[in-house]
Amino acid sequence: MSERIPLLRPLMPDADALLPYLQQIDTNRWYTNFGPLVRQLESRISDTFMREPAPVQVVTVANGTVGLELALAALGLKRGSKVLLPALTFVATASAALRVGYLPLICDVDSESWLLTPAIAREMLQQQPFDVVMPVATFGVPQPVGEWDNFTAETGIPVVIDAAGAYGNQAIGVTTRVVFSLHATKALGAGEGGLVVSRQFSFAEKVRQLSNFGIDFASGGLVFDPGENGKMSEYHAAIAHAALDAWKKTCATRLDLQQQYQRALAQHCPSVQVQRRPVSGIYPIQVVLLPEGMQAKRVQSALLDYLIESRQWYCPTLDIHPAFAGYKAGDLPISHALSERLLGLPYSIDMTEAQIERVCICLHDILGVD
Numbered sequence: 001m002s003e004r005i006p007l008l009r010p011l012m013p014d015a016d017a018l019l020p021y022l023q024q025i026d027t028n029r030w031y032t033n034f035g036p037l038v039r040q041l042e043s044r045i046s047d048t049f050m051r052e053p054a055p056v057q058v059v060t061v062a063n064g065t066v067g068l069e070l071a072l073a074a075l076g077l078k079r080g081s082k083v084l085l086p087a088l089t090f091v092a093t094a095s096a097a098l099r100v101g102y103l104p105l106i107c108d109v110d111s112e113s114w115l116l117t118p119a120i121a122r123e124m125l126q127q128q129p130f131d132v133v134m135p136v137a138t139f140g141v142p143q144p145v146g147e148w149d150n151f152t153a154e155t156g157i158p159v160v161i162d163a164a165g166a167y168g169n170q171a172i173g174v175t176t177r178v179v180f181s182l183h184a185t186k187a188l189g190a191g192e193g194g195l196v197v198s199r200q201f202s203f204a205e206k207v208r209q210l211s212n213f214g215i216d217f218a219s220g221g222l223v224f225d226p227g228e229n230g231k232m233s234e235y236h237a238a239i240a241h242a243a244l245d246a247w248k249k250t251c252a253t254r255l256d257l258q259q260q261y262q263r264a265l266a267q268h269c270p271s272v273q274v275q276r277r278p279v280s281g282i283y284p285i286q287v288v289l290l291p292e293g294m295q296a297k298r299v300q301s302a303l304l305d306y307l308i309e310s311r312q313w314y315c316p317t318l319d320i321h322p323a324f325a326g327y328k329a330g331d332l333p334i335s336h337a338l339s340e341r342l343l344g345l346p347y348s349i350d351m352t353e354a355q356i357e358r359v360c361i362c363l364h365d366i367l368g369v370d
Contacts, residue, residue: 005355007309008285009348010184012191013242021238030234033212037237044244045195049172056172057204059196060232060240061211064164064181067194068096070230071160071179072132074206077102081131084124085162086116087317087328087335089136093162094324097134104327105130106318111334112276114138118147124329125155133159137166139313140187140283141275145173152176168251168282172197182240187254187284188247190240193232253349254282260356261286261347268360271367286347287313289338291367296343299366306362309346315339 021037028036042058049056061067072083079101085093086109094104107124110117116135124130133151135143148159152175163170164181167188172178177200180186182193196207209216214227243250258279265272265288273289290296300310317335319328346359 002307002358004307005309005346005351005359006348007311007344007346008185009350010189011349012184012189013239013246017242017245018238021241022235025234025238028234032231032233034208034231035234035237037234037241038232041232041237041240041244044241045197049197053174054199055201057198057201059204059207059211060237061194061196061207061230062232062236063192064162064179064183064194065092065096066211066228066230067179067181067196068092068134068160068162069100069228070207070210071177071196072096072102072134073100073210073225073227074203075132075158075160076206076225077131082129083132083134084116084121084130084329085134085318086136086138087319087332088114088138088314088338089162089318090164090314091318091321091323092164093134093136094318094321094327098323102132104318104324105329106324106327106332107329108332108334109138109338111338113141114275114338115141115143118144118151121151125157128329131157133157135159135161137161137163137170139275139277139285139287140165140169140281141277142166142169142171142281143176145171145176145178148176149173165284167195168247169278172199174199177203182236182243185284187250187282188240188243190236190243193236193240250349251282255280257347257349257351257356258283258286260353261345261360264356264360268357268364269367272363284347285313285344287342287344290341290343292341294341294367296341299343299363302366303359303362306358308359308362311344312339312342313344315342 045058046056082105083097084105159176161178167180177198180195182190210227211230214223271291
């Protein structure tokens with residue numbers, strides 16, 4: 001009998017890789033509150049980005065959702081400000097806006113990239129005003145920061161990219177800020193954690209202050225803008241360091257995995273579509289668009305009969321959730337159509353070529369029967 005193929009099997013650095021960093025923690029006896037490993041991690045992450053036209057400022061945080069909240073709060077907008085964001089995204093995108101007192105404005109996405117694009121934002125701006133844009137690097141596909149920088153220059157509206165799963169792909173803009181997640185399921189994982197990245201020193205320092213309850217030490221410890229306890233611990237920083245040590249190998253392995261998957265899909269499932277994305281990207285998941293007339297829920301159930309797990313990521317769309325139902329900005333035909341047919345296939349860094357072949361052959365059999 002065939003073994004079950006899980007949807008995701010995260011692979012974190014092992015104990016041997018962690019040991020040198022854990023020993024540093026033992027020596028330092030500094031466990032949180034901007035410790036030396038956290039500061040070193042921020043410097044290492046900064047060095048992975050181009051430093052022109054300005055140095056890249058990195059602030060580590062407890063997780064990606066906290067990073068989104070802090071980045072939005074650091075903009076200093078008034079309560080009730082409207083945040084344009086896509087319907088096709090994880091619930092944390094909208095939750096972060098609400099939790100800092102802003103209002104989501106849920107819009108549609110592009111039919112090929114599945115992203116909220118600058119063109120869509122400009123079109124939306126003609127219909128109703130908003131105060132900030134939070135586009136998503138959906139399924140790890142990078143947003144065009146140059147175009148978003150131009151959008152901000154033209155409109156004065158700030159942009160914060162939710163790039164939760166896009167580390168290794170997403171660039172940092174001149175004015176466009178970016179938030180990454182270091183969750184265990186991401187390509188660069190630390191179990192939990194996040195990064196708020198920008199080129200503005202003052203913005204980064206505001207995020208750092210808000211991540212420490214909003215305490216302003218320059219004033220003797222007063223709080224002018226309330227924050228939260230959003231700091232990264234030294235232990236999670238240790239995991240992130242070990243993950244960075246292996247990043248080159250991780251990238252090579254994931255690129256090989258992606259190439260194997262694309263070959264197998266092209267051979268066995270030519271009727272499925274994939275997201276428009278850079279071929280050299282480092283992606284944490286594999287999502288396909290099923291042929292018209294196929295329902296992802298039915299295919300998901302059928303794959304389970306073959307002992308193959310799958311998932312409908314970002315489905316239902318944000319507007320279907322009761323918590324966000326009142327924030328829809330017009331019709332969402334593309335997002336709703338995609339949500340019926342998008343399906344995430346098994347995608348783990350240690351998947352074998354035989355497992356990939358089995359997934360695609362079984363998917364072919366299901367699509368052929370239906």
